[in-house]
Amino acid sequence: MPSQADEHLAEHIPDEDNLTRAHFETPEQIAPESYFHFGHDKKRDERAESFYWRKYAPLASDIHRRGCNLELVKQKRAPNIKYVGCRSVKAGGIRAIETGRGHKLVVFHFPENGDNAHSHVAIKPAKGTTVKNVNKNDILELANLVVKVLSDLEPHSC
Amino acid sequence: MTTTVALFDSMNLRDLWFDADGLLRAYQKATKMAAKPRRKITFKAIVGASLIAATTAALAKTPPGQAIVTWLSAPSEASIRKSLEQSLQNLRRLKAHWNGIEAPAPIERSISAAQYILPQLPALHGDATAGVDSEGHVFLKFARGDRVAFLTVEPRVMHVVYMQPGQATVYEDDEQFNGKVLPENIKKVLSKLA
Numbered sequence: 001m002p003s004q005a006d007e008h009l010a011e012h013i014p015d016e017d018n019l020t021r022a023h024f025e026t027p028e029q030i031a032p033e034s035y036f037h038f039g040h041d042k043k044r045d046e047r048a049e050s051f052y053w054r055k056y057a058p059l060a061s062d063i064h065r066r067g068c069n070l071e072l073v074k075q076k077r078a079p080n081i082k083y084v085g086c087r088s089v090k091a092g093g094i095r096a097i098e099t100g101r102g103h104k105l106v107v108f109h110f111p112e113n114g115d116n117a118h119s120h121v122a123i124k125p126a127k128g129t130t131v132k133n134v135n136k137n138d139i140l141e142l143a144n145l146v147v148k149v150l151s152d153l154e155p156h157s158c
Numbered sequence: 159m160t161t162t163v164a165l166f167d168s169m170n171l172r173d174l175w176f177d178a179d180g181l182l183r184a185y186q187k188a189t190k191m192a193a194k195p196r197r198k199i200t201f202k203a204i205v206g207a208s209l210i211a212a213t214t215a216a217l218a219k220t221p222p223g224q225a226i227v228t229w230l231s232a233p234s235e236a237s238i239r240k241s242l243e244q245s246l247q248n249l250r251r252l253k254a255h256w257n258g259i260e261a262p263a264p265i266e267r268s269i270s271a272a273q274y275i276l277p278q279l280p281a282l283h284g285d286a287t288a289g290v291d292s293e294g295h296v297f298l299k300f301a302r303g304d305r306v307a308f309l310t311v312e313p314r315v316m317h318v319v320y321m322q323p324g325q326a327t328v329y330e331d332d333e334q335f336n337g338k339v340l341p342e343n344i345k346k347v348l349s350k351l352a
Contacts, residue, residue: 026257
């Protein structure tokens with residue numbers, strides 16, 4: 001099914017609400033920042049990573065179910081990838097992140113493919129920089145700051 | 159009797175019964191060394207008892223609930239470099255879409271360049287690992303306590319960012335790199351982790 005955002009359903013995510021990231025790993029033991037690419041989406045002119053808003057997925061099992069479904073989808077392209085659990089953070093914790101050059105992150109509700117919990121954490125570039133032109137050091141810095149604020153892994157094996 | 163036993167020994171008849179003083183008896187060799195093993199056993203018992211006593215005394219001095227912790231020694235410079243080398247080697251196994259979505263395979267020239275400059279890196283401490291960015295370029299992550307640095311290695315360009323809480327972040331963007339020699343500016347930033 002093609003990805004389709006149900007943007008008309010989007011709500012404001014309060015700072016105190018939890019966001020959770022489904023965590024996948026390959027056997028190669030690479031640096032965790034590798035999983036936060038913030039790749040440039042030309043269509044939306046956005047650099048975002050997916051999270052789940054716990055308002056619509058309150059139980060750990062709600063996240064693990066999504067993670068296991070995603071594992072099956074991802075394994076079609078990467079047979080060794082595994083869903084290993086999830087990590088959480090308050091929306092306000094993400095919004096408080098700022099790099100040395102003033103790049104920040106925004107959190108917004110992004111219902112997609114009928115999943116009302118789906119949300120985005122996206123780069124809000126500092127003044128004078130476009131989303132497309134955010135450079136590699138800034139992206140790695142942001143990825144590292146996100147990794148640091150996430151909670152310990154709630155492990156799960158599908 | 160002595161003659162009989164000596165004769166018996168000389169004929170290798172130990173396992174046989176023999177007649178002594180008119181009675182049929184099984185031969186039993188006199189245990190000349192019996193005293194020595196007994197001494198050994200006594201000695202072992204004394205040593206063992208001493209050890210038990212010493213250990214018990216030592217353990218008795220440990221306050222209840224206090225664990226005895228043995229710290230592992232910090233990873234050596236050589237082991238960090240080796241782990242980084244292994245981490246880079248692991249990247250070679252990643253194929254396109256390794257993250258299950260759009261990630262490209264790591265670029266071979268980027269991995270090779272990263273491997274080439276490993277011996278030129280300043281003294282390494284803490285943890286080091288490798289990763290890959292959204293374009294397939296390799297980055298090296300160095301972490302020592304709460305200080306972190308990322309060195310992205312492209313075949314002709316390098317980028318480094320150094321973060322330390324309470325200090326201004328240091329950036330070196332688009333540093334020209336000839337594929338062989340680690341630029342001085344990059345070395346200088348990485349030296350902050352020393």
